[in-house]
Amino acid sequence: MKTPPLPLAEAQARLLALAPTLPVEQRAVGECLGHYLAQSLPARRTQPAAPLSAMDGYALRSADLPGPWRVTGESAAGHPFEGVVGMGEAVRISTGAIVPVGADMVLIQEDTGRDGATLHFTGTLPEPLERHIRPAGMDFSAAVELIPAGTRIGPAQIALAIAGGHSHLPVRRRLKLAVIDSGDELVPPGQEAGLHQLPASNGPMLCAMAAALPVEIQALGPIPDHLHALATAFVSASDADIIVTSGGASVGDHDLVRPALEAVGATLDFWRVGIKPGKPLLVARRGDQVILGLPGNPASAYVTAFLFLLPLLRTCAGAAASLPRTIPARLVAPLGKGGSRMEFLRAVWDGANVALDPLQDSGALSPLARANALVVREAWAEAKAAGTDVPVYLLENGGIA
Structure with missing residues (x-):
């Protein structure tokens, strides 16, 4: 009997439970932009020190x-x-x-x-x-908590830490991420593509999504659909904390990510999630290394990276909040009934209202590029009238407010 796809929340929880714990290091405060504070930071002085x-x-x-x-x-x-x-x-x-x-x-x-x-x-x-x-101490007093652990360090946090008497901050070391693009149909960016080929856009897209986080990225591919080539790519990424692949995670004759992982000694943790797009998502482990296999269709790769890869990277980096959060937005037009899977529909949010893109095919990039939000439609959801509030993920900053 085939195991049913995991619900989204269960799949996310199982993935984040696998996140490797990275060592804490003291880094010069000016080099901490984008990192997450690994420990609570106390003030070493009072600000202002006098009235x-x-x-x-x-x-x-x-x-x-x-x-x-x-x-x-x-x-x-x-x-x-x-x-x-x-x-x-x-x-x-x-x-x-x-x-x-x-x-x-x-x-x-x-x-x-x-x-x-x-x-x-x-x-x-x-x-x-x-x-x-x-008055003295209006901003903060010595020994109080300046910044809680898990806070992302931005320009204001850098200034506050320095004002509090700190020159170095405790942060996790940069995570090592390997991004593997795979598929016989892929050609490198800029190379002319034949009728049977596609420019390899998923790998650069995933690298760009991860670049805002404290990661060191190793980009591999495009890798052809050959077991030995994929296994070799996994071996070359042995030093990575996280490997993310795009394509080949399903069960067709040319979907070789699973057998390639078995060939290099990785073990499957779970496969398939009850979402659309993105059902054939794969999670495996090789020692402390986590391998995340995303679908090859670009919208599927983006949505699953948004829901799984970015939260995993944030967890490894020490974020207090790793998962994206929804906000309510009003539908501009009616939304039909949901199907058997939770759906994430590309949409444009104007600050109050949300309009779905008319093209929702998981192979289409243009609606993804137009979108700044994902409308969440639960499995078997009832139809909703225009003006109804629906949950929406904002794509900016990975959905983290």
Whole structure:
């Protein structure tokens, strides 16, 4: 009896459970863009370390309102006033400068007038009076968690880590990914294709999908549909943490990924998932190495890479959230009943509404290039009217908000 295809959630869980654990290394903070923080990062200092002025103006005592005051000095960013603000005194202060001892408020310069060393109040009092002062620790305090483990490191996280006193961050080492394109019909990009041939576009597409993550990519192929050639390609990728193939994962006479994997000592974990496109998905292991066999049709390869390859890479890299998340969007046109498999329909989302592409063939690339979203239609789903909300995966950033 043939084993039925796995449900999507079960297949994803089984794949992610196989993810190899990569060693943690300390990497210079400027080299961590796109990595995921391997451990919680505590602040090594307080920011700001002392009360700072948020505006240009004058620091003074609120008890001395409404003035006048005698200006006794200046506090500039990087050059604090060394004295104490006493009764009836004010200190000229610039944005980012330390508020002198004794002062508890800042009058902005637009609300003041000066006659030599005498300062007058001419405007409106701030509400509250300390409004223009950034208190010590406003941003963060020493020893608090700056960034939680599993956070993807972007420009803002780099700046925060540096402000928190860090020059290096704990991240997983870069994952080694081998991408194998296979098929007798494939020719390298740019080479003229005969009527019986196709340009090998899946491999470069998969490499591009993975490139935003902390991976080192080894591209192999196109590999012909010969058992020895495929087995040789798997051997040449022995150092990879993850191998992903495109094409040859089904059960036809020329689908040789499974026998090639058996020839190099890999064991099949599961095969076939109840989704459309992408049913003939294959997952195998060779030691700690995970092999992911994707279908050869381009839309199938893209959808399964979105749902399986990218989450696997994120898990290996230490992401707190690996799986893409759906958002609700309103259908522009009616959506018919679902079939026996969960479907992922190429679509365009405008920020509120979603319109399905009229061409949904898994061999077509043009609707995939037009799409910025995938509409999810559950197996055996009832027909839905225009204006109904449906779950949608946004393709940007791999579906991770």
